Amino acid sequence: MxxxxxxxxxxxxxxxxxxxxxxxxxxxxxxxxxxxxxxxxxxxxxxxxxxxxxxxxxxxxxxxxxxxxxxxxxxxxxxxxxxxxxxxxxxxxxxxxxxxxxxxxxxxxxxxxxxxxxxxxxxxxxxxxxxxxxxxVVRHISSRVAVMYLGRVCELAPTTSLFESPKHPYTHALLSAIPDLYDHRHKYIKLKGEVPTPIDLPPGCVFHGRCPHANERCSREIPALNHQGQGVYVACHAIEERRLK
Ligand code: SF4
The missing domain is CATH 3.40.50.300 (P-loop containing nucleotide triphosphate hydrolases)
Known part of the structure; x- marks a missing residue:
């Protein structure tokens, strides 16, 4: 235009x-x-x-x-x-x-x-x-949430389903970082490594250097954002290959 x-x-x-x-x-x-x-x-x-x-x-x-x-x-x-x-x-x-x-x-x-x-x-x-x-704030104000890591959308889902049943490994780690004062067995997922520099992104899935479910494919192929039903979209090879639910 x-x-x-x-x-x-x-x-x-x-x-x-x-x-x-x-x-x-x-x-x-x-x-x-x-x-x-x-x-x-x-x-x-x-x-x-x-x-x-x-x-x-x-x-x-x-x-x-x-x-x-x-x-x-x-x-x-x-x-x-x-x-x-x-x-x-x-x-x-x-x-x-x-x-x-x-x-x-x-x-x-x-x-x-x-x-x-x-x-x-x-x-x-x-x-x-x-x-x-x-x-x-996200939970309070949104009806749909897109979770991004290094500029790429990893998961897009209605707010309730994202918070109650996250799918992408990064969303899991992110939500586990929310402190829970009442649940003493609450497990924090500690990601290994550092966030790569955004001006020199790693090949394949940008999360592969820190992901506990990464395999060889993850380091060379960018995962597509696939529809999982119920308005949930996830970009992850492990979910596509059914290694993760
Ligand atoms: S594509 Fe691979 S590295 Fe990326 S989140 Fe999924 S399993 Fe982890």
Missing amino acids: TQQQMLPYRAKMQMIFQDPYASLNPRMTVQQTLEEPIVFHNPSISGSEVKDRVAGIMKQVGVDPKWVDRYPHEFSGGQRQRISIARALMVDPEFVVADEPVSALDVSVQAQILNLLMDAQEQRGLTYMFITHDLS
Whole structure:
């Protein structure tokens, strides 16, 4: 697509970044930050309508509209992330990529921001692609999870089935790392070796140097992401060869 053809789609796709302080322009007030995308995509919109939309979205994300002339440094981390979410929602997107949107925040603020994102999803029918390393956040917010290792998807499954019956050896190891205070027999899977450098990926399955089930095929052939039924996809030779269930 040309830039012109892409334009209507850009408004439908928005992004929320990890560090709200770095992703907001420190020289722009909240008003300027929030009106920029909407004026860009609707050049004919009137000034009063822009003001109303800015005030409305601020209320929705829980930031007092009377602070509209303040700069990012005058807000707390949680408030700044609320403003980033407001900026993404200004153009009524359908799809939002949220890249570690709560990992820079305190735990108590994390819960508020997650609830805000889930409310916005319900009210606006949004689809999120939520990128995070925090498994409790994944479990709380997702309906479908893709587990990645060194940039490749190893398993893609509905959230409940992924947490209750993981298939891929890496997913097993990942979930076993969640501490369980009540189960003293809880077994952690200790992976051997180090994570290879992402700029020089190993051949075959990128996990083969650390996988307890690796065989010779794993070191030369990249496993395909195969459908296992019930919406579960796994990329693993051991599962394909029925060495693993
Ligand atoms: S393809 Fe081989 S190395 Fe990769 S996860 Fe499966 S068994 Fe392990």
